[in-house]
Amino acid sequence: xxxxxxxxxxxxxxxxxxxxxxxxxxxxxxxIKLLIDSGMVTVDGKPGKPSRRxxxxxxxxxxxxxxxxxxxxxxxxxxxxxxxxADVIVVDKPAGLVVHxxxxxxxxxxxxxxxxxxxxxAAIKGTIRPGIVHRLDKDTSGxxxxxxxxxxxxxxxxxxxxxxxxxxxxxLALGRIAPAHGRIDAPIARDPRHRxxxxxxxxxxxxxxxxxxxxxxxxxxxxxxGPRTGRTHQIRVHLAxxxxxxxxxxxxGGRSPLLARQFLHAAALEFRQPRSGEPVRCNAPLPEDxxxxxxxLRAPRRPR
Numbered sequence: 001x002x003x004x005x006x007x008x009x010x011x012x013x014x015x016x017x018x019x020x021x022x023x024x025x026x027x028x029x030x031x032i033k034l035l036i037d038s039g040m041v042t043v044d045g046k047p048g049k050p051s052r053r054x055x056x057x058x059x060x061x062x063x064x065x066x067x068x069x070x071x072x073x074x075x076x077x078x079x080x081x082x083x084x085x086a087d088v089i090v091v092d093k094p095a096g097l098v099v100h101x102x103x104x105x106x107x108x109x110x111x112x113x114x115x116x117x118x119x120x121x122a123a124i125k126g127t128i129r130p131g132i133v134h135r136l137d138k139d140t141s142g143x144x145x146x147x148x149x150x151x152x153x154x155x156x157x158x159x160x161x162x163x164x165x166x167x168x169x170x171x172l173a174l175g176r177i178a179p180a181h182g183r184i185d186a187p188i189a190r191d192p193r194h195r196x197x198x199x200x201x202x203x204x205x206x207x208x209x210x211x212x213x214x215x216x217x218x219x220x221x222x223x224x225x226g227p228r229t230g231r232t233h234q235i236r237v238h239l240a241x242x243x244x245x246x247x248x249x250x251x252x253g254g255r256s257p258l259l260a261r262q263f264l265h266a267a268a269l270e271f272r273q274p275r276s277g278e279p280v281r282c283n284a285p286l287p288e289d290x291x292x293x294x295x296x297l298r299a300p301r302r303p304r
Contacts, residue, residue, distance in 0.1 A: 007060040016043065017050040020062055027064070028124075028154040035062060072101060072129065074116035075108060081117075082282040087152040087274050088145055089118065092284040095141040095261050100132055114146055122149035133157055134165075134230055142169070142266025143284050147274070155274035160230065166270040169225040169235055170214075170286060172263035172293065173244040174253065177221045180213040184238040188231045197251055198233045200241045207231045209238045217297045220247060235264060247293070258293050265290055 005024060013019045017036060021029045032041070039047045040063045043054065054060070080092040091110065098105040101112070114130040115121065124131045124147065131147030133156040147153035159165050189204030191197040208228040215222040221244065225235045236252050239245060245253025249262035269282045286294075 002063050002065045005062040005064070007062065009054045009056050009058045009060060011056060013054045015050060016041065016048045016052040016054060016060070019054055019060065024062060026151045028150055028157075031124075031150060032062075035064065040065065072112055072115055073107060074119070075112040076116050077108065077110075077113035079110075079113050079117055080284075082143060082269075082284060083280060085273070087148055088156070088280075089114065089148065090143055090145045090269060090280070090282045093136055093141060093144050093266075095139050095287065095289070098138045099135045099144065110144070110146075118148060120148075124150045124153050131156070133160055136266060137233065137236075137262075137264075139261035140264045140266065141284075141287050141290075143167075143269040143282055144266070145269060145271060152274040156271065159271055163228055164272070166268070167227055167266060168268035169227070170265045170267045170290075171223045171225055171235060171239065172247045172290075172297075173221045173223055173239050174219065174247060175221065175244050176216060177211070177213055177223065177242070177244050180216075182211060184209045184211065184242060186238060186241055188234060188237055198231070198237050200237060205229075205231055207234055207238065209235055211239075218301070220297055222294065236262060258296065259289065261289075263290055263293060 007023050009019065017029065017032055020032045020041060021027070024032070033050055035041050036048060036050050041048050042061045043052060044058055081089060082092050083090040093110055098109045099111065101107060101109050111130050111132065121130060131153030133145060133147060133153065136142060136144050145156060147156050185208050186200040187202065187204035188198050188207040189201035191199035192201070206229060210226040210228065212224045213221050214224050227234050236246055236249055240252040247263040248256040248259035265286055267284055267286070271280055272278065273280050
């Protein structure tokens with residue numbers, strides 16, 4: 001049944017949405033805005049607006065409807081789980097699996113798999129669904145954290161916004177990167193000449209990637225990358241922008257006979273557990289296809 005929270009304004013406050021968010025921390029601000037816009041939040045018995053100013057003594061009622069069942073279909077897709085508790089699940093996503101449904105991918109996504117794996121998911125923004133906080137490209141493998149309920153989703157969003165989540169990727173780039181460690185600080189936006197791509201564009205969104213060369217091979221660099229921001233295709237764009245695209249990256253470099261996808265793997269992830277605040281650290285080993293490429297490139301070359 002719908003739950004109604006009866007609140008009394010006990011001090012001057014600037015806005016209805018801010019007041020409700022402070023008093024009901026288990027609801028995200030976006031969810032509260034949806035409730036207000038739907039007429040589910042009243043002030044002295046009358047529907048309010050998000051920006052309405054409140055006075056001490058006024059009565060605010062917030063009605064939260066029963067969660068809406070997801071329109072997505074659970075699918076029994078095998079998952080490698082790196083960590084799981086009542087609030088979050090961390091999955092080692094395989095290459096080729098899309099994170100969430102969209103045009104061209106209406107099903108068989110990570111979200112469909114999570115729905116099957118976690119049938120006890122709580123509502124996020126009023127709908128029973130997994131809480132996607134960050135994404136990995138379809139052909140990028142590795143770790144991704146998903147919230148199981150609204151409060152966890154809100155906390156993880158806050159951690160990502162504060163850039164306190166540490167993500168570590170392993171990449172194989174073409175050529176020799178010098179210096180062997182450094183930072184790429186270059187704004188990223190949609191490529192004005194190629195709308196399917198992102199690019200370093202003046203006036204784009206601030207984007208920062210730290211890197212460290214782990215191993216120099218004859219024609220490639222094995223690199224550890226730490227993105228400090230979370231832009232679309234960030235590592236791929238940044239490395240390509242300095243002349244070292246990823247092996248197998250058909251969008252920013254070129255296809256390779258060694259690999260059918262870009263060599264990029266989210267190998268480590270560190271964040272704070274939303275409920276306890278304790279650190280959570282996860283690691284994912286290099287997938288077989290990427291490990292095989294490294295073995296091939298490390299093998300001694302036979303003289304012609």
